[in-house]
Amino acid sequence: MADTFTFELVSPERLLISEPVESVVVPGSEGDFQVLAHHAPVLSTLRPGLLDVVLPGGKERRIFLRGGFAEAGPESLTVLAQYAIDSADLNKSALAQEITNAEEDVADAKVDQTRDKAQGALDRLKLIRDTLGLG
Amino acid sequence: MPSLKDLRNRIASVKATQKITKAMQMVAAAKLRRAQEAAEAARPYAERMDKVLANLGERVNAQEGASPLLVGTGSDKVHLLVVATAERGLCGGFNSNIARLARTHAKRLLDQGKMVKILCVGRKGRDALRRDLSSNIIDLIDMKAVKTLGFEDADKIGARVLEMLDNGEFDICTLFFSEFKSILTQEPTALQLIPVNLPEASESDTGQGSLAGYEYEPDEDEILAELLPRNISTQIYRGLLENAASEQGARMTAMDNATRNAGDMIDDLTLLYNRSRQAQITKELIEIVSGAEAL
Numbered sequence: 001m002a003d004t005f006t007f008e009l010v011s012p013e014r015l016l017i018s019e020p021v022e023s024v025v026v027p028g029s030e031g032d033f034q035v036l037a038h039h040a041p042v043l044s045t046l047r048p049g050l051l052d053v054v055l056p057g058g059k060e061r062r063i064f065l066r067g068g069f070a071e072a073g074p075e076s077l078t079v080l081a082q083y084a085i086d087s088a089d090l091n092k093s094a095l096a097q098e099i100t101n102a103e104e105d106v107a108d109a110k111v112d113q114t115r116d117k118a119q120g121a122l123d124r125l126k127l128i129r130d131t132l133g134l135g
Numbered sequence: 136m137p138s139l140k141d142l143r144n145r146i147a148s149v150k151a152t153q154k155i156t157k158a159m160q161m162v163a164a165a166k167l168r169r170a171q172e173a174a175e176a177a178r179p180y181a182e183r184m185d186k187v188l189a190n191l192g193e194r195v196n197a198q199e200g201a202s203p204l205l206v207g208t209g210s211d212k213v214h215l216l217v218v219a220t221a222e223r224g225l226c227g228g229f230n231s232n233i234a235r236l237a238r239t240h241a242k243r244l245l246d247q248g249k250m251v252k253i254l255c256v257g258r259k260g261r262d263a264l265r266r267d268l269s270s271n272i273i274d275l276i277d278m279k280a281v282k283t284l285g286f287e288d289a290d291k292i293g294a295r296v297l298e299m300l301d302n303g304e305f306d307i308c309t310l311f312f313s314e315f316k317s318i319l320t321q322e323p324t325a326l327q328l329i330p331v332n333l334p335e336a337s338e339s340d341t342g343q344g345s346l347a348g349y350e351y352e353p354d355e356d357e358i359l360a361e362l363l364p365r366n367i368s369t370q371i372y373r374g375l376l377e378n379a380a381s382e383q384g385a386r387m388t389a390m391d392n393a394t395r396n397a398g399d400m401i402d403d404l405t406l407l408y409n410r411s412r413q414a415q416i417t418k419e420l421i422e423i424v425s426g427a428e429a430l
Binding site: 008010011012013014015028029030040041042043044045069071078080082083 | 173176177179180183184187191285286289349350351352353357358361362365368369372
């Protein structure tokens with residue numbers, strides 16, 4: 001059995017997950033990265049995306065999150081998400097709402113830089129919608 | 136001497152009031168528990184945020200051109216006071232305590248020749264400050280529609296504050312709210328949001344939990360640029376949650392007192408009522424007896 005490490009997922013409202021896991025795929029803003037035990041210390045911002053957790057014994061959980069940051073270390077991974085929900089609980093209308101919000105962000109952005117960022121977030125959300133088959 | 140009918144009416148009305156205060160006390164107790172749980176649940180996020188900020192801030196602090204959120208705008212002329220209070224009254228000194236702290240703070244700044252702008256969150260704070268500081272109040276954020284406080288609500292206020300900062304409308308921002316110490320004590324608190332008061336990196340953090348030797352993705356400045364605005368919203372959220380718990384705590388205590396007072400008043404009135412009734416019976420008896428004697 002692979003080594004485990006402590007994974008904590010925290011949203012502003014509450015602590016969502018705090019348990020030992022085998023691996024986590026984190027949607028970092030520079031690209032997705034996988035965290036296993038004994039990971040080098042990294043601090044990264046996140047983009048909207050899916051977080052895949054592998055629990056000891058191979059069971060998997062998939063969580064949708066939007067923005068935030070992750071702090072990885074040899075023994076622990078802490079993800080501070082602005083918003084997080086189990087992808088099984090994520091329904092069509094909620095995701096559609098997210099996409100509408102993102103579209104508004106793109107329209108509202110005044111500076112090119114923020115618009116690019118918002119556009120990127122919007123594209124990600126659409127991709128997630130297609131991946132989960134919630135179109 | 137009030138008539139018997141008047142006394143009866145008085146007792147009935149005090150009893151009705153007592154029922155209302157009793158009900159309000161129980162509702163406040165139930166809401167308090169929920170508010171406390173919410174405040175508790177939000178703690179881990181804020182704690183970890185503090186930790187990361189403390190470590191990160193230290194390294195970037197000394198640099199030139201750091202974000203105004205971290206080092207300020209370089210001036211302290213215009214102060215923005217965000218005053219968070221409740222939407223409802225009947226909670227003892229809760230609202231007036233916060234308003235008083237904000238008022239003394241504002242007065243002190245005005246005496247020093249600074250400009251003061253006040254942003255009220257919650258109607259009661261505006262009502263209290265409107266009397267002598269109405270020209271300083273720039274807006275009221277209504278929380279009436281908010282049933283259960285979510286991060287989104289705090290985020291909106293945060294976004295508003297940041298927008299004002301970008302437009303150069305103020306230099307220093309302070310949040311006023313009531314810290315929940317216990318059900319009986321709530322302490323009005325002033326918390327400086329901008330420039331941020333970085334929590335000190337504690338000894339244990341600089342040990343193995345330290346961020347020294349961390350890799351940053353994308354880089355330190357960009358992470359900090361994203362983190363600082365979010366920290367504002369997090370602090371406001373924490374303030375609002377503390378406020379919600381404090382409000383219910385204060386209301387529970389106030390209503391408990393009111394219920395007890397009403398009970399005392401009912402006892403007094405009942406005693407008076409019985410006395411007057413007996414006095415009247417005695418009077419009638421005397422009238423009958425003296426009438427019979429006269430015959």
